[in-house]
Amino acid sequence: MMPLSKVREGTRTVLKAIDGGHELRGRLAALGLLPGTELEVIRNSGHGPFVVAVKGSRVVIGRGMAAKIEVEQEAS
């Protein structure tokens, strides 16, 4: 497991855990980001927000938040 913030562009991962409060978890869940969800990192330029692909949509995630999302790299 590693934080999403360390994942490089173009990598497919599975969301494992969200280290955050009720609000953060709720917001992410509504956008389809839940434990077990597959997500692909579309953009990670090393600073600024992230873009991930999840359930057919593109979602921007702040860098601070990406550090709180634990993912596991998908076996390719």
Added chain:
Amino acid sequence: MTETLDRTITVAVAGNPNSGKTTIFNALTGARQHVGNYPGVTVEWKEGTVSRGDWRLKLYDLPGTYSLTAFSDEELVARDFLLNHKPDVVLDVVDASNLERNLFLTTELLEIGLPVVVVLNMSDVAADNGLRIDANLLARRLGVPVVPAVGNRGRGLDDVIAAVTRVAISGTSLPGPADICREAGPATEALVQVATPGGAWRVDYGPVIEPFLARVCALLPGEDAARWRAVKLLERDPAVLEEIHDPEVRREILRIADEFAAAGLEEAPDTVLASRRYAFISRLCDGVLKQVRRNGPTISDRIDRWTMHPVWGVPIFLALMYGVFTLTFGLGNPIMDLIDRGFTALGGLINGFWPAGSESPLRSLLVDGVIGGVGGVIVFLPNIVLLFLAIAILEGTGYMARAAFVMDRFMSKVGLHGKSFIPLLIGFGCTVPAIMATRTLESRRDRLITIMVLPLMSCGARLPIYALMIPAFFPARWHGPVLWIIYVTGIVLALVGARLLRATLFKGENTPFVMELPPYRMPTPHSLLVQMWTRAWLYLKKAGTVILGAAVILWFLTFYPKPPSDYVVPAGFDRTAIGSETHFGDLTDPAQIQSAELSYSIAGRVGRVLETVLRPVGFDWRIGTALVGAVAAKEVFVAQMGIVFSVGEVDETSEVLRTRLRERYSPLVGFCIMLFTLISTPCIATFAITRQETGSIRWALAQNFGLTLLAWIVTFIVFHGGLLLGLGGA
């Protein structure tokens, strides 16, 4: 047959942000809509009507939400309307190209037990993305009509209206509630067909959760949407919990929620419930949704490679902002001048009905008060219309989300949202449309902070003040740098102010920055025009009336009372021309008469009272009086100074006025005047629009007092610092 039935159907339009909800709403209602704020919150709120045959559909465009949690004002507004206003039908706009995520909200709506019609919007985009959706199968599984449509091409709208009317007449959704997709088995057609007549539509949460839900439901007898409430209560939703009035019941519910949290779930309760809901949706979509072809990177992805590029993203953004600014002010200001000239001409025309030099108060009220006031309202219209056209294009194409992405890196450092950049930029042109532009910000907190600091962005109306003062007091080689210092001071104060507000008044965890990146789309001209027009109308109706009223009051303050002929013109009042003991009746020069009248008026008296407060920052009653006039509009300061100094109503290029200013004030005071007019009391139009956009006069008052206090403190420091450094000499 006699018709006494109420043939009005109330329809709530719900859906995710970017689902094309607004496009559908605009396509259905056309320009027959009203925009307003939902009572008490800064959430934009639209109503519109459609007539079909005997039926009148009254549509309410709910704020776009992903779910019905209680994390934002938008969600609370949507929830409140759905639960308490009981719409006849809920039109749930679903983005077909993103079906599973959009159905999350749909299942919540159905769980509440609302009569739903699903609009499968953008079915063309879904097809382009290689998705095939079986709308009939989805309708059977959901137990509600599912209507494919393409909002921006107007396709399927008649079917939507027909479905809505049908559901409203029958009182329930078609074809009857179904109990589907049991946890135990795979989602097969047979299971899906199991209808439970009279029973509520339900998401199956599985053997662990269901008993808890049943226990909570048992505590809510006869309540509407008991099952939905039970789910929210297990999530410990504060707003739903608040509605449980019996303390006994509330304690029992909290006990069950605690027990639930300790029941050995694999995740936190809210996550588990959301996961179950998604699992249910996934089974629901099995067979409905087929990926017939896999696409490579979409066109949107390819455009994003440039617009969201770590290096190129910023210049592209700045270039587009330059375009917005040019469109708003470059194209708008010539029209503004034209309107200004039109109103001046109209004033002259009405003036002609009275003999020259007439002192008729009616003439003055009409020409200076009403026409001046109406002109002051209309004059902003070109800017507002063009700005909202630009914003509608940025939002409609989907670029706005990219702009927020690009600017977030910088704006988050001062505690603002990436999207705050656009209103702040517009603020350099005019604060009024800029405050209206904060509507693009979703969070109320971000919006309020941005509105509060916006007047610090030096607007175009302050420029005449600088244009008058800078050449009056500074040598030519200093003109550029002084102007630059003034603008930068405003920007720095705005950013520091935002940071401070975030740390104090708007304390709390930052709203998590998560945002959907919608695919790029081509907005329809119709939708753009409707958005532009509704905003412009809102400005005219709401802010316009306040601005007009204030203009008439300010007219009165600067014109009345008229001095009697034995009024002793104040000492120090242009001694060179008049003796120190001059009576008003002895004056002959019109400019001197005007000046004496102003000094006798309420504004002049207020100015003199203000002197006691303004003396510590180096200002006298003349500046005080001109500042009172500047409340109407900042640039009025120049004309007021002209009147005070008996040189008549001059503009910012008047050398005579500059000479008078130089005679009386030091460059330090000149600089302080610019600083003070930059920071202090925003104009009355800003006050009106702040009141309207925040939904409360308190924020407008707080902005006014806060900024004026800040202006006083900053000017005080600069003035006395300057004196200490020996810069006080004239």
